[in-house]
Amino acid sequence: MLDLLEVPLKDSCIQYRRLDGTMSIAAREKAIKDFNMLPEVTVMIMSLKAASLGLNLVVACHVLLLDLWWNPTTEDQAIDRAHRIGQTHPVTVSRLMVRDTVEDRILALQEKKREMVASAFGEDESGNRQTRLTVEDLNYLFNV
Template sequence: AKVVASPIELCQFNGISRRDKTAQQKPMIEVISSTDFQVLSCINQIKQNMFLQFPERRLIQYDCGKLQTLDVLLAQLKREKHRCLIFTQMTKMLDILELFLNYHGYTYVRLDGTTQIVQRQMLMERFNSDEKIFVFILSTRAGGIGVNLTGADTVIFYDSDWNPTMDAQAQDRCHRIGQTKDVHIYRLISKNTVEENILKKANQKRLLGDLTIDGGSFDVNYFKKNNIRDLFDQSSTLEDIVRERNEYQQKLDTSRTTIAVAATKTTTTTTITNSSNPDSNLTLTQYEEALAAVEDETDRRAADELNKEVRNE
């Protein structure tokens, strides 16, 4: 008969008891575990750094409320077969919008301050002729003169420029000769932020700019020190902006009527000044220079090129 040896007997037959085998393997297990732990720690650190520098695309839209709102808005516009222009002031924001659009699978083209004039023309022609391109993302200041994007019927301002003229020029690039559709304009504003107050000041500045009188001379240095401090005042809301806009419009209409009557009686030059705060001597030019100092070099060059094109027109 064949007798099968027990595991203990086999270990003893090989010259090593089970206890000796366990004792011999234990140090090796400890070395391997220690090495693996160090390797895993290094890999985990690299992985965490990658998540910080290169976050997952699916999480981008949850970083801020604007991207979440933009996600819903673009989905609706896509279903209704609209085509969009998305404006932003910063080229870095264009990079984020590219990641956002790539993740959702939207077809798009991009124009920024580094785009050459010849390439700019090619991008415009391609967008206007190819209805498969859903979105055109571009910098508010990079478009310049002669940009005609009548292929779009929707304009989205991801952020507002402190100068309302810049936004007006941007939206006019869609609403030009040859446009056969109604143009809808959306402006994304974060509530209770500096951005909301900037929009308020921009609307007031635009309404003041509507005061035009033949033969009159106006010195409206609107952006005073106290106005700049107001940008950080969180007491005003979007409802206040709309209400104050209507009040300003009524005041402007009254001012036009009063000054028109006065102009028929006297030829004295009218000057509007603000003497309530003599220390508030920050001019509009100084305000522009302060904003330019904190902008990226690419955005600053794009703004300079746009100003040159406007002056040469």
């Protein structure tokens, strides 16, 4: 996906940096430094897993997710690279996906995982306090 994104960026003469798992540590550090320090570098394209690691990208104010991950916390961590202490602008997060594709099903799986976590921590889907698991919850959890 990153290779595809680079084509229109290059064609448009938009200054960008890339960050992915194939890069050396020095190349990663340079890409991050350039994005954070050079005002002409306005776009950072990253693989989701590379973006979920401990980065500080508070100069970013738009996050566009193109590759969904089955575990929603991986995406949350990637979004949090821009949503950190020191961020002075609102952060807009958008997700590009195609309906009735595997991405659509991944999104449904993410929602199911979020609901399970909320339930385990004592909240139902509407955010109300829940003090115990229901029979439906147990049946779902144990595949009965």
